[in-house]
Amino acid sequence: MMSHDTPVLRVAGRPVGRYVTRPELPARLSPRPHLHPVTTLAGTAVTELGPADHAHHLGVGVAVPDVEGHNFWGGRTFVRGRGPTELDNHGAQRHTAFQLLDPDGFVEELRWVAAGGELLRERRTVAATGLDDRAWALDLTFSLTNVTAGPLSLGSPATNGRPGAAYGGFFWRARKEPRAPEVFTADRAGEAEVHGGRADWLALAGGGFPRPGEAGSGGAWTLVFAGATEETRRDPWFVRAADYPGVGSSLASAERLRVPPGETVVRRVVTVVADGRLDRAEAAALVRRAVSR
Template identity: 55%
Template sequence: MPDQAALPDTVSLSVGGRAVADYVWQPRLPRTVSPRPFLHPVRTLAGTEVTESMPEDHPHHLGVSVAVADVGGANFWGGRTFVPGHGPVQLPNHGTQRHHDWTARTSTAVRHELRWVGPDGTELLHEYRRIAALPLSGQAWALDFGFELTNVTAGPLTFASPATNGRLGAGYGGFFWRARRGDRRVHVLGPERTGERHLHGRRTAWLALTGSGTDPWTLIFVAADQPRRTDLWFVRSRDYAGVGSALAWTQPLVVAPGGRVRRRIVTVVADGRLRSRQVADLAGTVAAIPAEAAQS
């Protein structure tokens, strides 16, 4: 493995020779956004960007990342912290996700170890992350994003969210994708229902966003390797466009010392506004892709 200090801070991922995503693995960001590695821009095969990073409305939204609002009291989401009885408050409690070591780094896949460090410098979590760009068709490719978090503290570690702390409907925290809206109208699709109102806070096998207008696109999020569909979806389509797989919605997630949290989200990135049947077919295809495929 080459000297990490000499490596650029961004890894470009490609499908069929076309650059489809930039992974910023060692970002230089203000502490208030909870610095962490992220993917941006992510593009369709035709080159349409489908992520936003540090938008004016939420400067702590960083393309595609793993972000949790409350891990043992540390903010790994960025921005303000929801405090019961006070609402959102800016606190000096922001954590940082630091790159530790590469285990693989190619034009189609990256795998590395990270350290989640609290505001006082204490390591709370060790993470193993795996990201791969997989070909699907001439119109679509898939971003396979898996992570494993290990509690390295001496006691139980609690994952919480504004919802578990009292803010209704705000169960965000985990894998999160901030989509690029632009002047598009964004639609939300699910296996049986459509619309943000019907799919926000729901468990479904998949969830999709479609962007109409110039250069339309479709994003299909599939919770892979989760036969019980553990997490609820967090989705926004009106004030902004974003989708997350929530680790703690109705109650905190408590992880014992040495315990692990594993998640894998496979996202189809397609050109065009796909129809419901096309979306369902693609969701079924990527749900069947084994995690090992991303390591070949």
């Protein structure tokens, strides 16, 4: 049975992700719909929800730390000249309705609301597709429309003065393990080489190691992220591996992204979720297949 509040994504009848539309969270975490848990076809979890290191990391979703001064990311706000600061400026994403809801995906309408009212309206499309007996793809597109009477701008800690912190947009918080995951693209390897750069695809590979207090090791896994439109490929990747495992897009890296009234920002990210450790050739082949569908 599928609940409209927590629909379950399935690939060939197998559950691979649960979507929470109305999370009960404190305002400082910027409540928003998200996917968690997301698993491989073999059942290995590849997302984390509200971890101790960043309680505002909520599985897979869309989050922006600065929408005209309002925090839709959660946690502290980076203020130029002051650093990370607790502010009462948190917004929330509110689920409005599903335009389509099937076992393998959905189309959702959301409202991005802050203290002054609604700022953005979003249409989010999510689809789960099988690729082979060890991999499936999560296809996520979000469209953000400025519904105010004036221009809006989207920012990040980087545009507010914190180098290397241009997060904001699509974000996937992966499962933290005793060893940091491997990070690589078609021609680069390592967090330092990949973070902040542009690449057609980016892989995060981990698993196979027990976490403290847990029995068993869990299977090895690989996530391969790809920008599936020209606009998405222009966004640099935000990557973390050593401190915590996470990958996202950077809507606002070098400068704020300005959205005139009535205009829409659209991004599409396709993520391959695979059992085992993929090499570069395997990752590239699966991404090509996933994006072309």
